[in-house]
Amino acid sequence: MSEVRTLQIDGKDVAARSDETILCAAEENEIHIPTLCHLEGLSDVGACRLCVVEVEGTPKLMAACTTTVEEGMKVTTTSERLVAYRRRAIEMLFVERNHICAVCVANNNCELQAHARNVGLDHFELPLMHPALPVDASHERFVMDHNRCILCTRCVRVCDEVEQAHTWDVAGRGTGARIVSDLGMPWGSSTTCTSCGKCVQVCPTGALFEKGRSISEPKARRPYLPYLVRVKERER
Amino acid sequence: MRELGYRPDALIEVLHTAQEAFGYLDAQALAYVGDRLGVPQSKAYGVATFYSYFTLEPEASHSCVVCTGTACYLDGAGALVSAVAGLLAARGQEAAPDRWLSLEEVRCLGPCSMAPVAVVDHEVHGKLTPPGLVSVVESL
Amino acid sequence: MSAAAPAGAQPPRASANVCQAASCLAMGSAQVCRALEAEVAAAGLDDVAVRRVGCLGLCAAGPLVEVPEQGRIFERVLPGDPSSREGLLASLKGEARGGRPVASDPFFSRQVKVVLERCGTVDPENIDDYLATGGYEALAKVAGSMSPDEVTSEVVKSGLRGRGGAGYPTGLKWRTVAKEAGAAGKFVVCNADEGDPGAFMDRSVMESSPHQVLEGMAIAGYAVGANRGYVYVRAEYPLAAERLALAIRQAERRGYLGARVAGTRFSFHVELRMGAGAYVCGEETALIASIQGERGTPRPRPPYPAASGLWGCPTLINNVETFANVPSIIVRGGEWFASIGTERSKGTKVFSLAGAVKNTGVVEVPMGLTLREIVFDIGGGLAPGRRFKAVQTGGPAGGCLPEELLDMPVDYESLTQAGSMMGSGGMIVMDDTTCMVDVAKFFMDFCRQESCGKCVPCRVGTHEMWRLLDRMTRGVASRWDLEQLESLAGMVRAMSLCGLGQGAPSPVFSTLRYFRDEYVAHIDEHVCPAGSCHMGTAEPAAAGVSPA
Numbered sequence: 001m002s003e004v005r006t007l008q009i010d011g012k013d014v015a016a017r018s019d020e021t022i023l024c025a026a027e028e029n030e031i032h033i034p035t036l037c038h039l040e041g042l043s044d045v046g047a048c049r050l051c052v053v054e055v056e057g058t059p060k061l062m063a064a065c066t067t068t069v070e071e072g073m074k075v076t077t078t079s080e081r082l083v084a085y086r087r088r089a090i091e092m093l094f095v096e097r098n099h100i101c102a103v104c105v106a107n108n109n110c111e112l113q114a115h116a117r118n119v120g121l122d123h124f125e126l127p128l129m130h131p132a133l134p135v136d137a138s139h140e141r142f143v144m145d146h147n148r149c150i151l152c153t154r155c156v157r158v159c160d161e162v163e164q165a166h167t168w169d170v171a172g173r174g175t176g177a178r179i180v181s182d183l184g185m186p187w188g189s190s191t192t193c194t195s196c197g198k199c200v201q202v203c204p205t206g207a208l209f210e211k212g213r214s215i216s217e218p219k220a221r222r223p224y225l226p227y228l229v230r231v232k233e234r235e236r
Numbered sequence: 237m238r239e240l241g242y243r244p245d246a247l248i249e250v251l252h253t254a255q256e257a258f259g260y261l262d263a264q265a266l267a268y269v270g271d272r273l274g275v276p277q278s279k280a281y282g283v284a285t286f287y288s289y290f291t292l293e294p295e296a297s298h299s300c301v302v303c304t305g306t307a308c309y310l311d312g313a314g315a316l317v318s319a320v321a322g323l324l325a326a327r328g329q330e331a332a333p334d335r336w337l338s339l340e341e342v343r344c345l346g347p348c349s350m351a352p353v354a355v356v357d358h359e360v361h362g363k364l365t366p367p368g369l370v371s372v373v374e375s376l
Numbered sequence: 377m378s379a380a381a382p383a384g385a386q387p388p389r390a391s392a393n394v395c396q397a398a399s400c401l402a403m404g405s406a407q408v409c410r411a412l413e414a415e416v417a418a419a420g421l422d423d424v425a426v427r428r429v430g431c432l433g434l435c436a437a438g439p440l441v442e443v444p445e446q447g448r449i450f451e452r453v454l455p456g457d458p459s460s461r462e463g464l465l466a467s468l469k470g471e472a473r474g475g476r477p478v479a480s481d482p483f484f485s486r487q488v489k490v491v492l493e494r495c496g497t498v499d500p501e502n503i504d505d506y507l508a509t510g511g512y513e514a515l516a517k518v519a520g521s522m523s524p525d526e527v528t529s530e531v532v533k534s535g536l537r538g539r540g541g542a543g544y545p546t547g548l549k550w551r552t553v554a555k556e557a558g559a560a561g562k563f564v565v566c567n568a569d570e571g572d573p574g575a576f577m578d579r580s581v582m583e584s585s586p587h588q589v590l591e592g593m594a595i596a597g598y599a600v601g602a603n604r605g606y607v608y609v610r611a612e613y614p615l616a617a618e619r620l621a622l623a624i625r626q627a628e629r630r631g632y633l634g635a636r637v638a639g640t641r642f643s644f645h646v647e648l649r650m651g652a653g654a655y656v657c658g659e660e661t662a663l664i665a666s667i668q669g670e671r672g673t674p675r676p677r678p679p680y681p682a683a684s685g686l687w688g689c690p691t692l693i694n695n696v697e698t699f700a701n702v703p704s705i706i707v708r709g710g711e712w713f714a715s716i717g718t719e720r721s722k723g724t725k726v727f728s729l730a731g732a733v734k735n736t737g738v739v740e741v742p743m744g745l746t747l748r749e750i751v752f753d754i755g756g757g758l759a760p761g762r763r764f765k766a767v768q769t770g771g772p773a774g775g776c777l778p779e780e781l782l783d784m785p786v787d788y789e790s791l792t793q794a795g796s797m798m799g800s801g802g803m804i805v806m807d808d809t810t811c812m813v814d815v816a817k818f819f820m821d822f823c824r825q826e827s828c829g830k831c832v833p834c835r836v837g838t839h840e841m842w843r844l845l846d847r848m849t850r851g852v853a854s855r856w857d858l859e860q861l862e863s864l865a866g867m868v869r870a871m872s873l874c875g876l877g878q879g880a881p882s883p884v885f886s887t888l889r890y891f892r893d894e895y896v897a898h899i900d901e902h903v904c905p906a907g908s909c910h911m912g913t914a915e916p917a918a919a920g921v922s923p924a
Contacts, residue, residue, distance in 0.1 A: 049872075126836075129839070169282035173828050174839070177829030180278055181278060182281070183281045245667070273669075279670075289653035310810055342612065346570075348435075348802075349399055361402075
């Protein structure tokens with residue numbers, strides 16, 4: 001039972017359904033909030049923190065993708081502070097692993113790269129952590145390059161929620177967290193992977209890609225996901 | 237497992253039991269537990285690697301756990317760790333396949349009034365000095 | 377061995393209460409107990425009872441034995457040293473000699489015991505002891521003659537606030553959960569994942585009076601309309617878990633838990649769940665995930681657990697000490713409780729004193745006592761020749777308070793204003809040999825290793841801040857590093873998903889606020905004023921050992 005709620009986003013009066021998130025309401029009104037772990041058709045986890053916004057009366061920043069609208073809410077999506085913090089978060093994602101755009105399959109098709117461009121990130125203040133990470137090319141069609149993974153868990157969610165194979169999950173914790181297939185064995189030896197390729201489609205960076213693709217070749221056909229989810233829902 | 241009713245939410249309890257029985261969690265044990273509880277393998281692996289109590293490696297014959305909680309840290313837990321690490325290095329343990337002793341750090345065991353504390357083979361030793369701990373370990 | 381003397385038997389003339397909590401047990405108090413029993417029998421003292429009790433508070437001086445009839449506590453009663461028991465035996469024979477007199481010793485006399493009322497007086501493994509001291513009377517009263525709303529109102533009236541850290545009003549929380557429909561059931565969860573390093577009060581309560589916690593949970597269950605409860609105990613506390621498990625079985629057998637609680641139509645089932653070594657599981661949404669058998673990663677709130685918690689059901693989460701306060705509030709009334717403490721912080725607070733203070737152990741004081749009274753009067757001050765430098769409260773999300781603030785009253789608001797927090801109640805006293813930059817580094821290292829890795833600011837930010845602090849303690853940092861540290865600290869506090877990340881910069885902020893000159897000395901002069909950092913060490917302290 002959803003009702004209508006009215007709120008203000010960046011000074012603009014908007015109406016939204018009571019079960020909608022701030023992100024949803026903003027997008028319907030052509031107010032753009034940067035996102036990375038969010039993908040329409042998948043559940044939201046509020047992990048990348050890029051979509052945080054200021055809500056009047058709350059000292060804490062709220063993730064727009066997981067906060068539902070409330071009557072009379074006053075939301076600010078862009079401020080000096082928010083821009084600086086988002087920029088820092090993007091920088092952190094870059095220095096955490098080994099992102100070298102020039103040799104990446106996702107070059108020019110990378111959401112992380114696009115965010116960096118949008119916030120004008122042209123140098124790093126933090127030193128590179130350059131961890132030694134493996135590239136798993138054991139699957140016959142796809143490759144998992146941990147050097148480019150930002151732990152957004154889109155692959156984990158699409159595999160669990162849409163394909164329902166749950167081949168992927170996150171292992172370890174902190175900076176030691178890694179995306180793993182099955183019991184941490186090579187992807188190619190996974191007994192649950194259906195080779196459907198959805199994880200590759202939803203990956204925002206070049207961490208998951210199809211073999212034989214060259215640098216800069218568009219790889220993703222993401223808008224198919226909401227359609228797929230709707231079909232699945234109808235089946236149920 | 238039967239006791240816990242084969243529910244997916246029993247995963248952590250079952251992993252505790254399995255580790256108590258086998259000393260560590262190998263791929264076989266994880267696969268079996270996941271299978272019986274209806275938990276995907278990658279999730280079982282994810283859980284087992286998230287919590288620091290679970291170990292995927294075979295246990296050493298003896299264990300020395302040094303508490304590095306605040307009180308112990310301030311009272312020289314670091315020196316305790318280096319002392320035992322030094323002893324291990326001197327014995328060339330790293331090369332040995334059947335490890336004699338595992339050295340671990342743990343975040344606060346709670347008996348802070350006895351800082352610094354170490355647990356050697358499940359026995360708590362308090363108010364330790366580096367030579368004191370080394371002699372406890374050497375007597376194993 | 378139990379307080380409840382068999383019917384018709386003569387009550388003992390004197391008793392030796394031997395502490396059986398973790399610290400004293402580690403010092404051999406179980407053997408002490410057996411040795412005492414033999415010695416008492418050999419001396420023909422058949423009117424003396426040797427009893428096993430919970431924590432006597434003065435943990436540093438264990439094993440502890442109290443002779444309540446003489447009002448004396450004997451310290452360091454060692455199993456292998458019969459001479460350490462001479463004074464004690466004399467005291468049992470009726471001579472007033474040796475030991476520490478409880479009535480006149482400020483460590484004991486300045487305390488007000490509500491939560492710890494039964495710690496050190498009842499046998500934690502014996503439900504009869506608990507019943508003999510009025511245990512489960514509150515639950516019977518609640519389930520038999522009060523409406524759920526009356527119970528909640530009493531808790532609201534008491535002004536009790538959450539003892540786990542943030543200090544949210546307990547009554548309001550109960551009311552919120554009570555209002556939820558909860559068609560699929562509701563849950564009560566006891567957060568016993570006492571993870572703050574240096575905090576051990578909850579362990580002490582669980583090991584000493586487990587029934588009190590269970591009774592508080594059952595009362596909460598009645599008030600909010602929940603029939604199931606979980607106690608989530610951290611894996612580092614096996615003895616607490618063992619005693620709770622035993623207490624649950626005993627209470628079920630006596631009809632205080634399970635179906636038809638105290639003969640009424642109210643049912644309340646409690647299950648014990650063990651943690652597995654993850655600090656972040658003290659955060660309530662992570663704790664829920666962990667009880668559900670998942671990775672303990674927090675999720676954004678709202679929805680709060682009160683609306684959607686365990687398996688999506690309305691869930692009330694309070695910590696050990698909060699629940700342990702509840703039976704007294706019911707028996708003696710909310711007004712009585714509200715008469716203790718300050719305007720906005722009611723009741724008492726249990727603290728664990730550790731570090732460079734003479735009397736380390738567990739203490740309970742009324743809210744509003746000053747830090748000085750706790751550290752110097754009760755704690756006995758520092759060792760001779762040592763100078764007080766700071767007291768750390770609130771764990772990794774708290775801060776270090778300097779000498780200037782010693783006269784500050786200890787309550788939720790004052791501590792927060794001073795840049796620290798109440799936290800769960802760990803107090804670590806630091807002397808002049810402790811380097812505050814090193815302390816900040818210690819807590820950051822802790823947070824970095826305990827970060828779940830879900831959100832970027834905490835995962836990478838705590839690592840980067842630790843790296844900068846590490847550079848400072850090695851004398852290779854610049855002013856630019858200090859600027860970066862402050863900038864990162866602000867970002868991580870504002871951007872992190874959960875309390876672990878949001879709180880992680882607090883030790884940095886508080887040490888920068890009160891001890892900035894120490895940072896400057898490390899950076900500009902490459903000197904550690906406390907003399908504890910090894911300046912000029914080239915390589916970062918190699919993480920040679922993996923955390924257990």
